[in-house]
Amino acid sequence: MDPDAPVSEPAGGDLVYRHRWPTRVWHWLNALTVFVLLMSGFMIFNAHPRLYWGEYGANADTPWLQIGGDRERGHVVIGPLDIPTTGVLGHWYDSNGNLQNRAFPNWATIPGHYDLAGARSWHFLFAWLLFIPGLLFWMVSFVNRHIQRDLAPKKDELRPRHLWQDIKNHARLRFPTGAGARDYNILQKLSYLGVIFLLLPLMVLTGLTMSPGMNAAWPWLLELFGGRQSARSIHFIVAMLLLGFIVVHLVMVVLAGPINEIRSMITGRYRLPKEKQP
């Protein structure tokens, strides 16, 4: 190779260094942490499967969402909507074949049986594993300019025409190839930024707002979210958004070539997809 040759653009088939180690470590830690938090969170939700707006909310008050069931069926009730979920939510069979009417089934919760105290222990331990590394990732990624360089949208990427084109490309499962695949596309950037700077901070803050100890120290949290029960509702909604993100993320990984994608998140090296031959 001629050292004086101009650096050429990478092309399809080339192996490029895509993910630096802080991104990779944080990714896999979160893969574990977020699942434990979601599943122990489902267990905690099962203790009172109703959500309210405002400061207070208990059995005599009107929930905006509740999950429950009876002998025949399970359902999720959201305001006037009554969504049947028989077999999954509010009506399911445990490993002994007994009908259960709790909201989330045992296979979706940690611990895998009704144990509020245990779920809280898991949840609060892993909350630290979400918060402290998350904060470190923020700091490292500003310092090494990962945020500014790889995640911040460029001006022309935010033009409606570009956004629409990217939405169409995703809908048609047409993924970038060659040098174009080296960088995140705009929908990726927006969803990663949304998770890192909106959803995860919202989870932490609404979580803190449910703490009566923190309410005394930082009452502004209650004002920010409109009360403890509102914070609990937002905590649940954002958790569902994160779950939605994970599902879409996994689908995209599978569609875009799971081996290459998973390898790049382990070793950092990503093989650029080959350009389509005309």
Place this chain on the structure above:
Amino acid sequence: MTGKINRRGALLTLGAGTGGLLLGGCDRIGRSAAFQTLQSGAQDFTMRMQRLVTDRSALAPEFRPADMSPVFRTNGNVMPRSPEYAAHLASGFAYWRLVVDGLVRRPLALSLAQLRRLPARTQITRHDCVEGWSAIGKWTGLQLKLLLEGAGLRPEARFIVFHCADDFRGVPYYESIDLVDAFHPQTILAWGMNDRMLPVGHGAPLRLRLERQLGYKHAKFVMRVEAVASLEAIGRGKGGYWEDAAGYQWYAGI
């Protein structure tokens, strides 16, 4: 194309299998001694961090009468089963006495009338159950610190234990707090609720209000207040009925 689907199918199977292992594994990990030590370490860390970043005397939010819950539900035990309690209830708690003892210089035995003559604090606060629901109510009672100052804590006292008249499966309810919370201005022994005498379902004649922690810490039907140096000899050593019976967190500020 079929090759691709097979690969996807294999991956999904692999994913589901890993998920299954993870699930079964979590319960096994959760029961292991090392993990429980880690979890109790995390709890301790959480309490320390909360107290580090917050003012120890910060007041829980207090609300206006208009903010109160229309219905304040009861939970836990709503009627102690002991014949002694039934007799107290029948006599309107005329012969009931609150005992203050343990590591104090002057053990006390106070009647409800005496307690009600002491300066009272009224606060409209939010009650948060560990299950997730909240209710706002108005509580009236004497500050615990008045009682503890009256009895005179010995220097070795570090925790305040509340012994109750109700029981679960024959084990009388008990709870405990440390002195940071015991001397907090909103920590009261309430004899009144929503401008009436405290109803039986909410813990008559006296219940603890510990506004910066969850509901199970708010001992109802309090019979005896005991100052101790350590929680080791209380129940099975974790400081409260639910802590001992089901592993609930002793510090319930989260």
